[in-house]
Amino acid sequence: MASGTSDTRPLSPHLSVWRWHATMLSSILHRFSGIVNYIGAIALTVWLVLLASGAEDAVAIFTSGSLSWLTAIGLIVLTWSASYHLLNGIRHLAWDIGKGFDPAGSNMRSILIIALSFVPPALIWFFALSGGAS
Amino acid sequence: MSMVTPAKRINRLGSAKSGVHHFVAQRVSAIALVIALPLFMICLSQSGAPDPAASRAFFGSAWGALLTLITMSATLYHMRLGLQVVVEDYIHGTAMKMGLLIGNTLITYGLWLAGAYALIRLAVTG
Numbered sequence: 001m002a003s004g005t006s007d008t009r010p011l012s013p014h015l016s017v018w019r020w021h022a023t024m025l026s027s028i029l030h031r032f033s034g035i036v037n038y039i040g041a042i043a044l045t046v047w048l049v050l051l052a053s054g055a056e057d058a059v060a061i062f063t064s065g066s067l068s069w070l071t072a073i074g075l076i077v078l079t080w081s082a083s084y085h086l087l088n089g090i091r092h093l094a095w096d097i098g099k100g101f102d103p104a105g106s107n108m109r110s111i112l113i114i115a116l117s118f119v120p121p122a123l124i125w126f127f128a129l130s131g132g133a134s
Numbered sequence: 135m136s137m138v139t140p141a142k143r144i145n146r147l148g149s150a151k152s153g154v155h156h157f158v159a160q161r162v163s164a165i166a167l168v169i170a171l172p173l174f175m176i177c178l179s180q181s182g183a184p185d186p187a188a189s190r191a192f193f194g195s196a197w198g199a200l201l202t203l204i205t206m207s208a209t210l211y212h213m214r215l216g217l218q219v220v221v222e223d224y225i226h227g228t229a230m231k232m233g234l235l236i237g238n239t240l241i242t243y244g245l246w247l248a249g250a251y252a253l254i255r256l257a258v259t260g
Contacts, residue, residue, distance in 0.1 A: 089164050092164070124179045
């Protein structure tokens with residue numbers, strides 16, 4: 001943001017001078033998972049429209065054809081990113097009412113949320129693939 | 135050297151006065167999604183999707199249609215607000231920024247209209 005200035009003093013520290021820590025990772029993952037959710041929502045809505053118009057065969061290669069493995073990976077990633085974004089989003093709501101800013105607790109909650117984010121996708125896919133009607 | 139005083143130069147160039155609405159709308163849609171999204175994910179994953187007949191039966195049922203409409207509306211609204219912030223944070227070229235912001239609006243609103251139409255059509259035709 002300092003383009004156009006002739007000031008030669010160091011700018012604010014760049015990413016390379018920071019060691020990775022948990023709160024930094026959880027913040028970056030929040031944006032990353034949000035963008036993954038954006039792409040997933042587009043894909044699911046397009047699929048819904050195709051279903052309604054009876055044109056779902058147009059993407060049959062992704063649902064039952066030779067690329068269905070790619071869809072399965074995409075949906076597993078999407079259930080993870082939605083779970084992470086939701087859990088970390090609850091933390092954002094807690095921040096908004098002024099709770100949860102202590103450094104030690106923030107680090108602990110970052111790690112806890114990243115670990116917990118794998119539980120809902122594991123449960124959803126376990127029940128979908130083993131106990132589901134399909 | 136401009137003869138205009140600093141105060142004159144910045145006069146009326148304040149904020150757009152829409153930031154609070156953006157902030158509140160982001161939080162309210164987030165709370166809606168905390169409730170709706172887990173229900174939607176569980177119901178869709180148990181519906182037999184992506185089998186076409188089972189999926190159409192789910193989206194065509196009263197509960198499936200309502201849950202999908204609520205989740206889809208909150209999601210598209212929330213993700214439009216969210217991606218807008220990402221674009222404003224990282225994209226500084228005017229043409230690219232405006233293009234992405236307008237594209238963000240057109241994609242999310244267009245998908246909402248298309249998705250709502252699809253749900254109505256499935257509810258009517260079965």
